[in-house]
Amino acid sequence: xxxxxxxxxxxxYHEYFILDKLEAGIELxxxxxxxxxxxxxxxxxxxxxxxxxxxxxxxxxxxxxSHTGYSGHEPNRERRLLLTKREILKLGQKIAEKGMTxxxxxxxxxxxxxxxxxxxxxxxxHYDKKAALKEKxxxxxxxxxxxxxx
Numbered sequence: 001x002x003x004x005x006x007x008x009x010x011x012x013y014h015e016y017f018i019l020d021k022l023e024a025g026i027e028l029x030x031x032x033x034x035x036x037x038x039x040x041x042x043x044x045x046x047x048x049x050x051x052x053x054x055x056x057x058x059x060x061x062x063x064x065x066s067h068t069g070y071s072g073h074e075p076n077r078e079r080r081l082l083l084t085k086r087e088i089l090k091l092g093q094k095i096a097e098k099g100m101t102x103x104x105x106x107x108x109x110x111x112x113x114x115x116x117x118x119x120x121x122x123x124x125x126h127y128d129k130k131a132a133l134k135e136k137x138x139x140x141x142x143x144x145x146x147x148x149x150x
Contacts, residue, residue: 025082
């Protein structure tokens with residue numbers, strides 16, 4: 001697959017358990033696409049809501065395109081996600097459970113189409129985050145020790 005990465009939400013894997021992933025298209029304006037081609041996007045504050053049987057991505061910051069005149073785009077506007085009705089219904093059922101949310105994980109170009117990978121997530125508790133960090137440290141230390149003996 002011909003993918004060019006734009007932005008990833010690295011904090012998502014620290015803050016949430018990602019239970020399911022899904023690829024969605026995004027409805028964008030021309031200046032937004034040009035700005036994404038320059039790599040100017042942030043997914044940190046992003047989340048997805050479902051309203052009127054449509055999915056919208058909120059809080060994703062796409063900086064204004066550098067060569068746009070007066071008719072640029074609003075950086076934090078809500079953007080409609082291009083999903084099938086079945087996918088939207090399925091997502092709606094999953095987030096109806098307590099503590100579940102949908103967050104954008106990765107923004108990329110698939111051939112020439114702007115896509116977003118969204119994940120159904122459940123928030124981690126403080127002790128879960130500490131355990132994940134400890135596990136990561138142990139893995140790094142063991143890998144380091146194994147490299148000594150190679």
